[in-house]
Amino acid sequence: MTSPRRRSHKIEFNHGWTPMNTDKTTKTNPYIPYPVTIERVIVENEARDIKTFRLVFQNPEDRKRFDFRVGQFAELSLLGFGESPIGIASSPLDRDYVEFTVKQYPAGVVTTELHNAEPGRPMGIRGPMGNGYPIEKMAGKNIVIISGGFAVTTLRAMIRYLLHPDIRSSVKNITVIYGARSPGELCYKEEFAEWSKRKDIAVILTVDNQAPEWKGRVGFVPAVVADVKPSPLDAVCLICGPPVMLKYTIPELTKLGFKSEDTYLSFEMRMKCGIGKCGRCNIGPKYVCIDGPVFSLAEVSALPAEY
Amino acid sequence: MITKEIRIIPPAEMPVFVGALMQGRKVLAPTRNDDGLCVFAWLTAPEHADWACEIPRVPPKQAFLPRTEVLFRYHREKGKETVSPPAPPEPQVVLGLHPCDVQAVKVLDTVFSAEPSPDQPYLARRAVTTLIGRGFADDESFVFCRELGIDPMDNRDCDAFLVPLAAGRMALEILTDKGAALKQAYERFPPAGAGDLAAIAEARKLSAARITQPLDMAAIQRNLETIFNSDLWDRIHEPCVGCGACAFLCPTCHCFDIQEETRGMDGARVRVWDTCQFDLFTRHASGHNPRTSQKERSRQRIMHKFSYGVGRFHIPFCVGCGRCIAVCPAHNDVRQILKEIHDLAKTAKPQDRV
Numbered sequence: 001m002t003s004p005r006r007r008s009h010k011i012e013f014n015h016g017w018t019p020m021n022t023d024k025t026t027k028t029n030p031y032i033p034y035p036v037t038i039e040r041v042i043v044e045n046e047a048r049d050i051k052t053f054r055l056v057f058q059n060p061e062d063r064k065r066f067d068f069r070v071g072q073f074a075e076l077s078l079l080g081f082g083e084s085p086i087g088i089a090s091s092p093l094d095r096d097y098v099e100f101t102v103k104q105y106p107a108g109v110v111t112t113e114l115h116n117a118e119p120g121r122p123m124g125i126r127g128p129m130g131n132g133y134p135i136e137k138m139a140g141k142n143i144v145i146i147s148g149g150f151a152v153t154t155l156r157a158m159i160r161y162l163l164h165p166d167i168r169s170s171v172k173n174i175t176v177i178y179g180a181r182s183p184g185e186l187c188y189k190e191e192f193a194e195w196s197k198r199k200d201i202a203v204i205l206t207v208d209n210q211a212p213e214w215k216g217r218v219g220f221v222p223a224v225v226a227d228v229k230p231s232p233l234d235a236v237c238l239i240c241g242p243p244v245m246l247k248y249t250i251p252e253l254t255k256l257g258f259k260s261e262d263t264y265l266s267f268e269m270r271m272k273c274g275i276g277k278c279g280r281c282n283i284g285p286k287y288v289c290i291d292g293p294v295f296s297l298a299e300v301s302a303l304p305a306e307y
Numbered sequence: 308m309i310t311k312e313i314r315i316i317p318p319a320e321m322p323v324f325v326g327a328l329m330q331g332r333k334v335l336a337p338t339r340n341d342d343g344l345c346v347f348a349w350l351t352a353p354e355h356a357d358w359a360c361e362i363p364r365v366p367p368k369q370a371f372l373p374r375t376e377v378l379f380r381y382h383r384e385k386g387k388e389t390v391s392p393p394a395p396p397e398p399q400v401v402l403g404l405h406p407c408d409v410q411a412v413k414v415l416d417t418v419f420s421a422e423p424s425p426d427q428p429y430l431a432r433r434a435v436t437t438l439i440g441r442g443f444a445d446d447e448s449f450v451f452c453r454e455l456g457i458d459p460m461d462n463r464d465c466d467a468f469l470v471p472l473a474a475g476r477m478a479l480e481i482l483t484d485k486g487a488a489l490k491q492a493y494e495r496f497p498p499a500g501a502g503d504l505a506a507i508a509e510a511r512k513l514s515a516a517r518i519t520q521p522l523d524m525a526a527i528q529r530n531l532e533t534i535f536n537s538d539l540w541d542r543i544h545e546p547c548v549g550c551g552a553c554a555f556l557c558p559t560c561h562c563f564d565i566q567e568e569t570r571g572m573d574g575a576r577v578r579v580w581d582t583c584q585f586d587l588f589t590r591h592a593s594g595h596n597p598r599t600s601q602k603e604r605s606r607q608r609i610m611h612k613f614s615y616g617v618g619r620f621h622i623p624f625c626v627g628c629g630r631c632i633a634v635c636p637a638h639n640d641v642r643q644i645l646k647e648i649h650d651l652a653k654t655a656k657p658q659d660r661v
Contacts, residue, residue: 029392029427031378031565031576079381079388079576080569084592108592122388270591272565275424278581279562280588282607283597284535285615290423304535307597 030275033077033124034062038117039097046184050150051115052089052101055125066128068092069135070158071266071294074127075274076100076110084110085271087293088128089153091160093167098125101153101187129274130293133158133238133264138171144230144258145176146249148221148241149185152178154266155240156188159195168200175230179206179221179245183214204228222248225256232257240266250297260297267293267307283307310462311481313499313507318475320496326353327492328400332437335370336402337363347401356402358475361447362628366558367408370401371415371432376578378428378565383572396432400489403441403469406461407452407626411558412438413464417620418561428578437485440465444510449629451642456521457627460514470507478507522645524613524623530648531614535606539651543644544605546637547584553631553639554582554608559624562588583607609644 040054053076057063066074068088075083090099104115117123133154143162147155155176161167162174176195180186186205196203206217206224217224221241230237237258239249246265253263269281269288276290284303286292295303316324328334334350337360346365350356377393404412419429442460446452452459462468466486470478478499481487499507554560564581568574581588584604590596598604616624625641632640 027427029379030424031428031578032390032392035388035390079383079390080567080574082567083565105592105594107594111592120386122386124388124390268591269597270589272563275426276421277419277424277426277561278564279583279611280581282611282615284610285618306603 030126031273033075033083033126034066035059036062036098036123036125038119038121038123040119041117044101044150044187044189046182049104049115050101050187051104052099052187053114053117054090054097054099055123056097058122063095063098066098066125068098068128069132070161071132071154072128072130073154073274073293074098074100074125074129075271076102076114077124077126078110078113079124081113082110083126083272084108084114085129085269085274085289087154087157087266089157091157091164093161093164101150101156103150126274129289131291133266133294134236134296137262138236140234141171142173142231142233142235143171143175144235144237145174145178146221146225146237146239146241146253147177148179148245149181150187151240151242151266152187155238156191158238159201160191163195163198163201172234174201175204175228176201177204177206177221177224177228177230179208179219179224181208183207183211183216220248221245222252225249225252229256232259232262235262237263238266239263260301263297264294265297265300267295269293269307309482311483311487313481313503314479314493314496315472315499315503316469316477316479316493316496318477321356321358321477322353324479324492324496325350325356325402327495328402328489329353330491331398333397333399334402335367335399358403360403361443361445362405362408362450362630362633364556364630364634366411366556366628366630367401367404368411368415368558368561370399370436371412371419371429372561372563372578372580374580376428377575378578380575381573383574393428396435398435398437399432400437400439402439404438404465405443405450405452405628406440406459406463407450407455407457407628408558409438409440409464410452410457410626411628414559414616414620414622414624414626415561417622421620437466437489438464439467439469439479439486441469442471442510442514444471444514447629447633449632450627451629452627453518454522454642455524455623455625455627456518458514458518460511470510472503472506472510478503480507522649524617527645527648528614528617530651531610534648534651535610537651539647540602540606543609543639543647544601546639547601547605548637549584549586549601549604550636551582551584552634552636553641554584555580556630556634558628558630559612559626583611609641609648613645613648 035058036055039056042052044050073087077083086100089101104111145155210218267288271281272278274289276287281288336356338348338355340346345360345363347363347367379392381390419426466483468480562581563578589598612624
């Protein structure tokens with residue numbers, strides 16, 4: 001984990017001493033959110049516990065300051081209720097708004113209040129936070145995207161981004177495998193239906209169990225990956241889903257020949273500050289909020305399994 | 308550190324000095340609380356500063372990271388919300404810090420000034436703070452800062468420093484411009500004479516000679532990287548009751564929670580001390596918790612202090628003040644744990660690694 005240069009560094013208090021710099025100040029209070037307004041609320045699933053919130057900045061110049069990469073996240077801030085760290089579900093090229101897809105949990109004070117919110121409600125967001133997906137590394141590569149359940153949010157942002165006319169030519173083939181328990185639990189249904197018709201992206205949708213109206217594949221994501229056999233040649237794979245999906249899909253990818261340095265996962269953790277200070281989102285020495293949330297499988301395998 | 312000047316304060320005059328510091332400044336100093344316990348607290352009267360205290364149980368971190376701190380206030384109306392930042396902090400002095408507590412402030416400075424997002428509320432408080440350290444010739448039984456290489460007579464990183472001399476007299480060393488800005492408070496006292504200078508030098512010499520063989524913190528960090536899955540962690544957490552006193556009273560522990568304090572349509576977003584020793588610290592809204600038991604939480608505390616902190620910032624998150632040893636209801640002793648970690652590496656098995 002630690003580079004050789006760091007290793008050799010003397011870490012006793014009385015050696016390599018540098019005086020404290022106590023004059024460093026900053027004008028930006030990182031805890032004050034940008035004011036935004038909910039413009040649209042879209043119910044994503046049959047269970048109605050996953051909704052997408054389209055937010056517009058009350059001060060348009062704040063949208064420029066909120067300059068994000070795909071895969072980054074933000075703290076959604078509801079005054080009087082608290083904050084919740086949520087991945088950004090829209091593309092950076094969706095310039096007029098930002099979208100977040102949020103699952104409501106009974107224990108989640110913020111997610112519950114958010115799910116009760118209607119268009120026009122003011123709220124705040126802090127961010128963008130985290131590292132995002134390795135866009136630079138993806139240039140010129142085949143892209144394989146694998147997701148399950150509502151973890152698809154930042155990968156939906158990635159698909160929107162890659163399919164943008166200015167961006168599409170920067171990568172080669174795009175293959176998307178996306179699964180949910182039932183057809184009603186698939187998010188972004190209309191978008192996926194549209195993408196399924198396009199020639200410049202291969203979309204494979206699957207559900208766990210056969211349903212009357214369902215015409216797509218039936219089967220768990222790992223089995224579908226084994227069956228579809230996406231090629232690892234010149235490919236970068238992005239994968240995001242529930243732990244059980246990751247547990248069984250990653251061995252399939254390894255079997256197919258995907259390198260651990262070219263396979264990326266995105267993590268979730270309980271967070272408060274989102275800026276590497278409050279001390280709760282670390283996996284071993286890595287903070288998910290500033291070193292992640294995206295890690296390569298190679299990085300993850302060097303970390304303790306404390307997630 | 309270049310000493311600008313040295314003044315001698317007689318014991319009877321200490322309240323005069325403290326009183327002068329309190330003119331236009333808040334002063335955090337060792338004092339006795341209602342239970343007679345020695346703590347760092349904001350002085351309300353100069354004579355409350357207690358020079359018999361060595362390591363006050365409540366550390367001075369509250370000067371920069373208050374137990375409860377308003378990050379901003381807000382007012383809500385239907386369709387409209389307004390946010391107002393708190394007033395800028397007032398000038399303050401932290402008086403009588405043990406040199407290990409000074410190093411703890413350095414740890415906090417390192418964390419809170421780190422990119423990508425320097426912590427504005429912390430840095431604003433830090434910028435208006437003058438640190439006056441204090442040397443100690445003797446150690447309370449639980450203090451082990453010498454083993455970490457911290458000399459209890461060392462004045463580094465202070466703006467001014469008090470060296471105890473015979474008969475309760477104190478030598479005040481002025482070390483920085485911030486220290487010199489206290490001129491009004493110390494100019495009435497006489498400069499140190501040749502005898503005083505010799506006494507200060509002798510005290511420093513004696514103290515430095517007592518740092519014989521500091522713990523090898525680099526070795527401890529390396530060892531910790533190899534024993535994440537060691538059965539050490541199955542043992543050391545067993546007596547722990549998970550009270551979190553070690554973290555709350557640690558001068559370097561800085562983990563915090565952000566909470567809402569709301570009444571009607573008005574409220575504040577506040578930062579409060581928190582600890583990795585609590586189950587709720589890492590529990591997701593979904594119910595999932597990556598650190599399910601006290602074993603993981605005890606390991607996190609040791610790892611954060613001696614491995615993760617060192618790896619990221621090249622500075623241990625422990626200064627050997629020993630507060631956690633003094634207050635632990637289960638008599639857990641971090642010195643013993645460090646010794647075990649030191650020895651364990653020799654017998655660590657490959658499966659003990661991550």
